[in-house]
Amino acid sequence: MLIDIVDLSNTLTEAFTAVFQRAQRSLVxxxxxxxxxxxxxxxxxxxxxxxxHHVVARGKPRISLVGDREYPTRLIAKDPQIDLAILQADTAGEYDSDLPAAPIADSRDLRVGQVALAIGHPWGQIGAVAARIISSLGEVAVRGRRSSVSVIRTDVGLAPGNSGGPLMNVSGGVIGINTMIIGGDLGVAIPSHVVNAFVAETLGQEVPQVAM
Incomplete structure (x- = not known):
């Protein structure tokens, strides 16, 4: 079967653009x-x-939506060994529709070779997106931690400002949190199921995962 490259390119472009536009609403x-x-x-x-964790390890964190106002923020949990932190923004009673949570996909369903989108603020460029290929799924040893940490590796490294941003599948579900500390020059993300376990342990409630 012949594939029309132009049609395929247009379809992918539309899909990636739609994912990015939705993701920006939950990106800070x-x-x-x-x-x-x-x-x-x-x-x-x-x-x-x-x-x-390394994003908020120094100083008092504040968050802002992309191109929008800042919110006072407090650090409520951190784990430097898996490089994760949880913040609570003071939303002053704003509706959840103004600060929508991202849809969380189950990273245990990932396969090597899938396309993913890394979204963040590389080199200060706010709200940038880059396509990635999942190159491997595995674990890495972390100093000071008895057990290894599950990671998602992608084919292209991250830049300063990508840290803490989402790695998303092409359906728009978050499959991981990008980190430069564990991966170094490699493109590495902490899988969403690991993040969910950390959030559930901290807040005492599970985060629903959607099939995407």
Whole structure:
């Protein structure tokens, strides 16, 4: 069967654009009191944001929506060994529709070779997106931790500002949180099921995962 490359390209472009536009509503900029900024994801309604620990390790974090106002924020949990942190934004009673949580997909369903989208603020470029290929699924040893950490590896490395941003599947579900600390120059993300376990342990409630 012949594939029309132009039609395929147009279809992928439309799909990626739609995913990115939806993702931006749940994407935040995490300001840490220093030059530059990291990224974060609204993980639950009510202003619960997940980001990397190293993004908020210094200074008092604040968050803002892409191109929007800032919110006072407090750090409610952190785990430097898996490079995750949970923030609570003071939304002052704003409707959840103004701060929508991202749909969370189950990373245990991933397969090597799938296309993924890394979204963040590389080199200060707010709200940028890049296509990735999942190159491997495995574990890495982390100093000071008895057990290894599950990771998603992609084919292209991350840049400063990508940290804490979502890795998404082509249906728009978050499958991981990008990190530069564990992966170094490699493109590495903490899988969403690991993030969910951390959030559930902290908040005492499971985050529903959607089939995407």
């Amino acid at each position: 900029v995490v300001h840490n009191g220093r030059d530059g900024a990291g990224a974060g994801v609204i993980w639950q309604p009510g202003g619960i944001v997940v980001t990397n």
